[in-house]
Amino acid sequence: xxxxxxxxxxxxxxxxxxxxxxxxxxxxxxxxxxxxxxxxxxxxxxxxxxxxxxxxxxxxxxxxxxxxxxxxxxxxxxxxxxxxxxxxxxxxxxxxxxxxxxxxxxxxxxxxxxxxxxxxxxxxxxxxxxxxxxxxxxxxxxxxxxxxxxxxxxxxxxxxxxxxxxxxxxxxxxxxxxxxxxxxxxxxxxxxxxxxxxxxxxxxxxxxxxxxxxxxxxxxxxxxxxxxxxxxxxxxxxxxxxxxxxxxxxxxxxxxxxxxxxxxxxxxxxxxxxxxxxxxxxxxxxxxxxxxxxxxxxxxxxxxxxxxxxxxxxxxxxxxxxxxxxxxxx
Amino acid sequence: xxxxxxxxxxxxxxxxxxxxxxxxxxxxxxxxxxxxxxxxxxxxxxxxxxxxxxxxxxxxxxxxxxxxxxxxxxxxxxxxxxxxxxxxxxxxxxxxxxxxxxxxxxxxxxxxxxxxxxxxxxxxxxxxxxxxxxxxxxxxxxxxxxxxxxxxxxxxxxxxxxxxxxxxxxxxxxxxxxxxxxxxxxxxxxxxxxxxxxxxxxxxxxxxxxxxxxxxxxxxxxxxxxxxxxxxxxxxxxxxxxxxxxxxxxxxxxxxxxxxxxxxxxxxxxxxxxxxxxxxxxxxxxxxxxxxxxxxxxxxxxxxxxxxxxxxxxxxxxxxxxxxxxxxxx
Numbered sequence: 001x002x003x004x005x006x007x008x009x010x011x012x013x014x015x016x017x018x019x020x021x022x023x024x025x026x027x028x029x030x031x032x033x034x035x036x037x038x039x040x041x042x043x044x045x046x047x048x049x050x051x052x053x054x055x056x057x058x059x060x061x062x063x064x065x066x067x068x069x070x071x072x073x074x075x076x077x078x079x080x081x082x083x084x085x086x087x088x089x090x091x092x093x094x095x096x097x098x099x100x101x102x103x104x105x106x107x108x109x110x111x112x113x114x115x116x117x118x119x120x121x122x123x124x125x126x127x128x129x130x131x132x133x134x135x136x137x138x139x140x141x142x143x144x145x146x147x148x149x150x151x152x153x154x155x156x157x158x159x160x161x162x163x164x165x166x167x168x169x170x171x172x173x174x175x176x177x178x179x180x181x182x183x184x185x186x187x188x189x190x191x192x193x194x195x196x197x198x199x200x201x202x203x204x205x206x207x208x209x210x211x212x213x214x215x216x217x218x219x220x221x222x223x224x225x226x227x228x229x230x231x232x233x234x235x236x237x238x239x240x241x242x243x244x245x246x247x248x249x250x251x252x253x254x255x256x257x258x259x260x261x262x263x264x265x266x267x268x269x270x271x272x273x274x275x276x277x278x279x280x281x282x283x284x285x286x287x288x289x290x291x292x293x294x295x296x297x298x299x300x301x302x303x304x305x306x307x308x309x310x311x312x313x314x315x316x317x318x319x320x321x322x323x324x325x326x327x328x329x330x
Numbered sequence: 331x332x333x334x335x336x337x338x339x340x341x342x343x344x345x346x347x348x349x350x351x352x353x354x355x356x357x358x359x360x361x362x363x364x365x366x367x368x369x370x371x372x373x374x375x376x377x378x379x380x381x382x383x384x385x386x387x388x389x390x391x392x393x394x395x396x397x398x399x400x401x402x403x404x405x406x407x408x409x410x411x412x413x414x415x416x417x418x419x420x421x422x423x424x425x426x427x428x429x430x431x432x433x434x435x436x437x438x439x440x441x442x443x444x445x446x447x448x449x450x451x452x453x454x455x456x457x458x459x460x461x462x463x464x465x466x467x468x469x470x471x472x473x474x475x476x477x478x479x480x481x482x483x484x485x486x487x488x489x490x491x492x493x494x495x496x497x498x499x500x501x502x503x504x505x506x507x508x509x510x511x512x513x514x515x516x517x518x519x520x521x522x523x524x525x526x527x528x529x530x531x532x533x534x535x536x537x538x539x540x541x542x543x544x545x546x547x548x549x550x551x552x553x554x555x556x557x558x559x560x561x562x563x564x565x566x567x568x569x570x571x572x573x574x575x576x577x578x579x580x581x582x583x584x585x586x587x588x589x590x591x592x593x594x595x596x597x598x599x600x601x602x603x604x605x606x607x608x609x610x611x612x613x614x615x616x617x618x619x620x621x622x623x624x625x626x627x628x629x630x631x632x633x634x635x636x637x638x639x640x641x642x643x644x645x646x647x648x649x650x651x652x653x654x655x656x657x658x659x660x
Contacts, residue, residue, distance in 0.1 A: 004520040004540070004631060006560040006597040013596075016560075020599030023606040024621045059595035060622075190334040196596065210334070230336040230346075262592040262629040265389035266343075266526065267336040269350030276353040291354045292656075293623070299592040299631065301334060321660070326622075328658040330651070 003199040010197045014056045014078045021063060025325040028067045035083060036091040037063035038073045042098055048163040048172045049073065049095035049102045050156065053088055054112055055080045057196065058216065060326035061295030065153060067324030070160035072099070079197050080217050082111030088119035092130055101129035101169030103176060105155055107148025108136035109216070131169055133159075133176040137185045137306070139244045140213025140222045147215050149185040150258040150304045153294050153327065154318070161320035175317065182309040183254075184245045186237045189214040189302035190227060193261060196298065212237065216297060230267060234274035234305075241307045242284070249283040254318065256289070256306040261296040263303050268292075271303070288318055294326070333529040340527045344386045344408045351393060355655040358397045365413060366421040367393035368403045372428055378493040378502045379403065379425035379432045380486065383418055384442055385410045387526065388546065390656035391625030395483060397654030400490035402429070409527050410547050412441030418449035422460055431459035431499030433506060435485055437478025438466035439546070461499055463489075463506040467515045467636070469574045470543025470552045477545050479515040480588035480634045483624050483657065484648070491650035505647065512639040513584075514575045516567045519544040519632035520557060523591060526628065542567065546627055560597060564604035564635075571637045572614070579613035584648065586636040589623040593631045598622075601633070618648055624656070 007013055015034070022031045032038045043049065053075035054062045063074040075091045077083035095102040106116040116132060123130050135148035135155055159176035167175070190210045192201040203218035205211060210228065213221025228236065247253060255275055257268045268291050279286045287310055295304075310318070322329040337343055345364070352361050362368045373379065383405035384392045393404040405421045407413035425432040436446040446462060453460050465478035465485055489506035497505070520540045522531040533548035535541060540558065543551025558566065577583060585605055587598045598621050609616045617640055625634075640648070652659040 004557055006520075006558075006563055006593065006601055006633075008559045008561050008600060013600075016603055017596050017599040020601070020603030020606075024599065024602045024619050057596060059599065064595075190336075196594075227334055228336075229338045231338050233336055261594060263336070264387075264526075264591060264626065264628055265394075265623075266347050266387060266628075269347040269354065269389065270338060270343075271336055271350070272354045273346055273350030276350075289354050293595075296594065298594055298596075299629075301629065303336075323660045328660060330653045330658060330660055 003194045005194065005196055007196055013196060014076065017056060018076060028325050032094065033090060035076045035087055036073050037066050037076060039066055043072055045098055046100050047166055048169050049099035050105065050160050050163050051091060051095050051102055052105045052152065052156065053083050053116065054107055055082060057298060058295045060293065064326035065156050065324045067322065069164050069320060069322030069329065070156045070324050070327060080195065082115045085115045085118035088115050089122045092119060092123050092128065096128045096130065103159060103163065103169060103172050104130055104132040105152060105176065106132060106134050107152050108134050109147060129169060131173045133173065133180055135180050137180065137183045138215065139184050139186055139240060149187060149216060150256055150295050151180070151183040151185050151306050154183055154254065154256065154308055155179045157322065157327065158314050158317035161317040164320070179308065179314060183306055184241045185304050185306040186212065186241055187214045187302060187304040188212045188233060188237065189260065189300055191262065191301035192218065193298035193300035214302065216295065218297065230270035231274045234271045235278060237305045238275055238278055241305060245307060245309060247284055247309060250285065252285045252287040252310045253279065254288040254308040254310050255286060257291045258295060258304040258306065259293040260300040260302040261293065262299045262301040265292070268303060287315060333524045335524070335526055337526055343526060344406065347386060348406060358655050362424065363420060365406045365417055366403050367396050367406060369396055373402055375428055376430045377496055378499050379429035380435065380490050380493050381421060381425050381432055382435045382482065382486065383413050383446065384437055385412060387628060388625045390623065394656035395486050395654045397652070399494050399650060399652030399659065400486045400654050400657060410525065412445045415445045415448035418445050419452045422449055422453050422458065426458040426460065433489060433493065433499060433502045434460055434462040435482060435506065436462060436464050437482050438464050439477060459499060461503040463503065463510055465510050467510065467513045468545065469514050469516055469570060479517060479546060480586055480625050481510070481513040481515050481636050484513055484584065484586065484638055485509045487652065487657070488644050488647035491647040494650065509638065509644060513636055514571045515634050515636040516542065516571055517544045517632060517634045518542045518563060518567065519590065519630055521592065521631035522548065523628035523630035544632065546625065548627065560600035561604045564601045565608060567635045568605055568608055571635065575637060575639060577614055577639060580615065582615045582617040582640045583609065584618040584638040584640050585616060587621045588625060588634040588636065590630040590632040591623070591626040592629045593633050595622065598633060617645060
């Protein structure tokens with residue numbers, strides 16, 4: 001398969017996409033240095049700053065969630081690559097200069113965690129007030145080795161709302177940890193994508209196969225099987241998620257369906273329909289949802305299903321106003 | 331290419347996707363009858379209603395724009411098919427029952443226009459106060475035979491804002507006509523999609539080719555050529571659009587980039603970057619923009635570029651608050 005993407009020089013890809021992004025959303029964001037996306041209008045002084053980091057190639061994630069009510073800064077790496085620790089240190093310093101401490105949210109991928117850990121040691125030595133939260137909610141691996149998938153968006157949303165309301169760093173950290181600890185995600189893929197730098201497919205999958213448990217960059221999953229219907233796929237994934245999270249009847253849940261890139265909203269609506277029906281049959285209360293493309297893997301076909309146990313405060317924080325390029329709450 | 335989509339029975343596809351959509355956005359929308367998506371909370375009595383119609387399979391369009399500040403109702407057809415005139419008549423009657431007249435916005439495709447014309451004749455005979463606006467901004471055909479593409483979203487936005495502010499039907503019609511008359515769109519495709527009902531590809535294109543001027547359902551375009559870079563593609567399309575719209579230096583424009591389905595936001599950012607650079611070089615003022623997936627063609631790869639001449643009032647209406655599932659303005 002020849003790569004059919006609208007790009008220019010692959011070596012300039014990340015720089016150009018960040019420039020294009022900031023040109024498209026000047027009301028929301030600007031570029032700081034070469035690779036940190038920050039709010040166009042900073043949060044007032046004395047409030048906690050929310051910072052995240054991760055590779056590019058997953059648009060609109062992660063920088064698409066910088067804005068009022070969510071992130072203050074997103075440190076972008078090259079395509080599918082973590083940003084270096086030096087850039088992370090600079091961005092955290094900038095965030096701390098204006099704020100009352102910084103919450104760093106890191107998706108559990110080896111390169112991102114390495115950069116974040118080095119950065120945390122450095123800013124600790126400088127006496128900066130920073131706490132880190134790791135999202136690791138992909139149930140396709142065993143506990144302790146779980147990847148961070150689309151659940152980070154829920155953490156940005158609730159902890160960002162707390163920060164926007166003037167909560168302390170300790171309080172924002174607690175909210176983020178509570179959200180991160182009560183969410184689970186599972187991915188499914190049906191068709192690979194092309195790496196825009198190398199031009200190579202990022203994984204292989206048979207013509208009639210799908211794979212459950214695939215990671216954000218085509219990392220192998222746990223269940224390769226024949227392609228299933230929307231209903232069957234929804235049921236298989238939801239059952240695993242509810243079991244892992246140990247959800248009981250009458251509990252309240254948030255569901256996020258995150259398209260990988262090429263899978264249509266039409267298909268996600270069908271999957272969501274079955275999820276809603278299955279939750280109702282189990283007397284589990286579907287109180288909030290989000291459906292769309294939040295963190296993609298180029299033009300991969302497939303999706304991620306996230307389910308999270310909510311409490312009254314998390315729902316209030318989820319409902320709080322947000323105004324970012326790709327997540328708005330009026 | 332085997333169809334790898336998450337669907338159930340293709341005969342139930344439209345009914346299931348509409349059900350899933352309303353389950354996912356209960357705060358915004360509900361289903362009225364079998365195929366009209368209407369606001370969950372109707373506009374107060376005595377205000378103009380905004381209604382549109384069109385085939386399914388283009389999610390989030392068209393029903394994704396039902397909500398405060400935009401549409402009151404969207405009449406959904408089957409996959410790639412216009413809804414019947416009877417459904418249109420029913421939906422317009424319902425809209426007129428609650429409102430101070432109805433503005434019907436129709437994208438220029440044969441089936442949609444046929445249904446809309448029959449419906450308009452019927453509701454005229456009933457003495458209902460309805461005006462119709464046709465969007466026909468695809469410059470790949472000659473004037474008089476131009477298709478309606480993503481520009482409808484701009485018409486929904488500005489006329490919907492006028493209606494929400496209590497404008498008369500005549501006034502909403504004038505605003506919609508002004509927007510429709512000052513916008514131009516051009517599409518490019520690089521890879522086909524699969525029709526989810528038939529399982530067949532909707533068009534053919536060579537491995538190293540792209541086609542400019544392709545319609546919303548794979549209708550043939552005007553320029554088949556070798557795949558170009560993001561910059562070259564942006565320049566070719568923008569030049570044709572600016573020429574057709576006869577934009578002069580110092581004029582103010584809105585740009586919409588609409589992903590067809592599989593083309594990444596990453597690529598759209600690159601294209602947008604070049605559009606912004608080229609407009610600046612021509613001293614044309616890029617005052618507003620939107621970038622994302624608004625009206626898709628399943629998992630087709632490609633995008634639509636829309637450019638519109640704006641005036642002070644159209645910009646104010648564009649900026650007015652909107653709260654729909656897939657277009658929000660805080």
